[in-house]
Amino acid sequence: MACARQSPTEYLRNTWAELVTHMENLPLIMENLYQQRVFNDHEVEDLKAEKTEFDKARCILDWVTKKGEEASYKLLKILDVTKKRTLHPDLHPWISCFPLRVEDEETSCSFGTKPCQNYQTALKKKAKRILKDQRERYGKYRDGKAQGNFHFIPVVLERDSVMKTPQCKIKWKNKKCKKLRPKKLISYIPTEKQALSPEDLLRCQDKNILLIGKPGIGKTTVVQEMLRLWAEKDDRELDYMFYFDESVLSGSTNDDLESILFKVYLKPMEKDRKDVFQDIEENSENVIIVFDGVSCVQEHSVLKKIMDHELLPEAKIIITCRSEEEDEPLFNWPTLKVYVEGFSEESINAYYQKMLGHDPVLLDVVLKNQELFSLSHVPIYAFMVVTFIPFKNDTDFNHQHTVTEMYIHIFRLAVKKHKNKTVQQIDKYLRENKDQVHLLMENAFNATMQKTLILPDISSNEEDICHAFLKMITTTDSLSSAMTYCVFLHNTMQEFFSALWLLGHPDEIEKVLQLCQTEENKHMKHVLPFLCGLLGEHNIKLIKCLFPEDQIKKTSDWFIEKFLETFLQPQSESEEFDLLYVCQCLYELQSPEACLKFLEKMDHHLEPEEDLDPHQCCALAYVITQSREKEVYLNLEDFNMTDAGMNMMLSCSPKIRY
Numbered sequence: 059m060a061c062a063r064q065s066p067t068e069y070l071r072n073t074w075a076e077l078v079t080h081m082e083n084l085p086l087i088m089e090n091l092y093q094q095r096v097f098n099d100h101e102v103e104d105l106k107a108e109k110t111e112f113d114k115a116r117c118i119l120d121w122v123t124k125k126g127e128e129a130s131y132k133l134l135k136i137l138d139v140t141k142k143r144t145l146h147p148d149l150h151p152w153i154s155c156f157p158l159r160v161e162d163e164e165t166s167c168s169f170g171t172k173p174c175q176n177y178q179t180a181l182k183k184k185a186k187r188i189l190k191d192q193r194e195r196y197g198k199y200r201d202g203k204a205q206g207n208f209h210f211i212p213v214v215l216e217r218d219s220v221m222k223t224p225q226c227k228i229k230w231k232n233k234k235c236k237k238l239r240p241k242k243l244i245s246y247i248p249t250e251k252q253a254l255s256p257e258d259l260l261r262c263q264d265k266n267i268l269l270i271g272k273p274g275i276g277k278t279t280v281v282q283e284m285l286r287l288w289a290e291k292d293d294r295e296l297d298y299m300f301y302f303d304e305s306v307l308s309g310s311t312n313d314d315l316e317s318i319l320f321k322v323y324l325k326p327m328e329k330d331r332k333d334v335f336q337d338i339e340e341n342s343e344n345v346i347i348v349f350d351g352v353s354c355v356q357e358h359s360v361l362k363k364i365m366d367h368e369l370l371p372e373a374k375i376i377i378t379c380r381s382e383e384e385d386e387p388l389f390n391w392p393t394l395k396v397y398v399e400g401f402s403e404e405s406i407n408a409y410y411q412k413m414l415g416h417d418p419v420l421l422d423v424v425l426k427n428q429e430l431f432s433l434s435h436v437p438i439y440a441f442m443v444v445t446f447i448p449f450k451n452d453t454d455f456n457h458q459h460t461v462t463e464m465y466i467h468i469f470r471l472a473v474k475k476h477k478n479k480t481v482q483q484i485d486k487y488l489r490e491n492k493d494q495v496h497l498l499m500e501n502a503f504n505a506t507m508q509k510t511l512i513l514p515d516i517s518s519n520e521e522d523i524c525h526a527f528l529k530m531i532t533t534t535d536s537l538s539s540a541m542t543y544c545v546f547l548h549n550t551m552q553e554f555f556s557a558l559w560l561l562g563h564p565d566e567i568e569k570v571l572q573l574c575q576t577e578e579n580k581h582m583k584h585v586l587p588f589l590c591g592l593l594g595e596h597n598i599k600l601i602k603c604l605f606p607e608d609q610i611k612k613t614s615d616w617f618i619e620k621f622l623e624t625f626l627q628p629q630s631e632s633e634e635f636d637l638l639y640v641c642q643c644l645y646e647l648q649s650p651e652a653c654l655k656f657l658e659k660m661d662h663h664l665e666p667e668e669d670l671d672p673h674q675c676c677a678l679a680y681v682i683t684q685s686r687e688k689e690v691y692l693n694l695e696d697f698n699m700t701d702a703g704m705n706m707m708l709s710c711s712p713k714i715r716y
């Protein structure tokens with residue numbers, strides 16, 4: 059080809075006239091020339107001082123070609139890599155014909171102007187800050203032990219997908235998937251499904267991704283891992299990733315797109331703001347936006363427009379939601395649904411080896427305890443086990459381990475740490491400071507009812523006990539003012555505190571049972587397993603410093619009948635009642651009488667509707683084991699479950715007829 063015989067300088071000179079008028083985004087070209095050390099600071103300043111775009115382009119070409127072949131080659135290389143932004147389309151064939159050296163074909167050019175570069179760095183710093191914050195908050199729960207990195211990426215399973223190897227190109231069968239609800243009797247760890255990593259999700263071509271999973275299973279962690287990968291990848295391409303959770307978005311209901319994007323994240327400098335925003339709008343294919351558990355999307359017109367691609371049409375949108383929200387009409391939108399399924403058995407083993415490996419006796423106790431092991435497939439519970447297990451003594455291991463019990467221990471240990479008390483002093487301290495704890499419970503309950511994470515009326519005194527459980531988020535909302543929001547360190551902690559409030563207000567329980575049956579308030583269902591746990595006799599000794607013992611007993615006397623009456627009704631005409639949820643609540647309650655009552659109402663005939671995860675196996679096995687004389691008929695046809703789950707079901711086999 060003719061071009062192959064021309065030197066870089068000749069190649070530029072021969073197209074001089076077109077280049078002077080057809081080079082675009084000159085600051086980006088200058089920035090790259092500066093980074094490649096073709097221009098120094100003074101030259102960049104002089105170029106900036108040139109009045110017109112034409113003069114700037116002429117100077118760039120003039121100075122570069124005068125510097126010789128290597129400089130000209132670098133400019134051609136920059137134009138080639140950034141052509142979409144820096145060359146008029148008419149010149150794309152011209153630049154593509156220039157033969158780059160083989161080793162330079164994968165060149166690393168920055169794709170941003172200097173302001174964009176700064177902004178990119180700022181965003182990445184922000185991403186890192188979020189990750190640090192994430193680690194710190196668990197550091198808090200974990201009694202200050204170093205948390206380490208996210209080594210244990212959860213098993214992320216995606217349904218109905220095809221993954222092409224080896225290029226890792228991902229194509230999804232159902233581009234317009236409306237209802238991807240797992241079919242009845244689908245297996246829990248299905249062989250035909252492909253595991254996806256956060257990196258796959260970052261790279262895949264899908265624009266609408268819904269991440270689904272139960273509380274604490276790791277949805278936020280998956281998106282934060284994506285954020286980390288994005289923050290740490292090299293800067294070959296300028297791209298943007300925005301992470302929004304409710305606390306980030308609070309107070310922005312009336313904001314336009316620009317304010318939403320720039321309000322909470324480190325802002326580009328005022329003079330660059332327009333350029334950066336324009337770049338985001340014009341190149342929306344380089345934008346990833348995450349809405350993490352944001353329930354306000356519906357009411358927020360700008361968020362809704364982003365979600366529907368009316369704004370930033372080419373952006374990739376990732377939304378996380380809890381399992382029960384999956385079928386909401388609002389989420390009838392993804393081209394890809396991803397189910398986050400938590401730690402696999404290997405991950406649980408590896409995790410405990412790492413965290414408790416220094417104490418082989420403790421490690422052995424945890425790994426051999428079926429309940430603890432099954433709970434640990436939910437990563438947040440695994441963290442909690444590691445936190446409280448060193449405090450346990452041998453006799454403590456003889457009873458069943460419930461989630462509520464873990465939360466109560468974490469609650470008590472957090473108080474102990476915040477107030478620098480000994481274990482023996484916790485009860486006394488809580489008794490004397492009931493009021494502070496009750497205020498937090500009330501705040502938590504009200505916020506949960508209103509589907510928000512933001513807690514009003516929180517004392518700013520960091521000494522106050524509530525600060526053992528909360529984090530404060532401050533956003534500057536004008537030049538000289540800032541707003542501070544308080545949220546729980548994790549959503550599930552808020553639900554636990556809401557249950558504590560209900561325990562102190564038994565008159566409200568029946569109302570909440572009814573609310574759980576409504577579409578609008580079904581999120582309240584997450585509070586009830588905790589309430590059951592708090593009503594369980596085994597936990598009374600841990601909470602009687604906060605509530606009168608006879609009041610707890612009185613409530614538990616009538617509660618289970620009301621609970622079963624409410625929850626054994628089918629949820630809708632098409633759906634049966636939620637058997638696994640009821641078993642989970644019964645497991646938390648740890649009352650053999652309640653289980654018997656339930657089994658009798660079911661005529662000892664249980665047919666789960668969905669596949670079983672290890673925790674559900676544990677709860678189901680527990681309930682069945684309580685049957686005295688009668689066998690329980692359990693329909694598990696075509697169900698697959700993990701080995702640990704199967705072991706638990708087998709442990710109650712004399713009581714089961716399959």
Ligand SMILES: Nc1ncnc2c1ncn2[C@@H]1O[C@H](COP(=O)(O)OP(=O)(O)OP(=O)(O)O)[C@@H](O)[C@H]1O
Pocket residue numbers: 196208209210211212271272273274275276277278279280351380437438441548549550
């Ligand atoms: N794969 C993982 N590796 C390490 N830690 C994890 C992993 N998954 C979850 N965790 C830990 O468990 C905690 C709870 O996880 P996360 O907040 O991601 O759950 P979630 O599914 O978003 O819960 P929710 O529905 O309540 O918002 C996290 O703070 C994190 O510390």
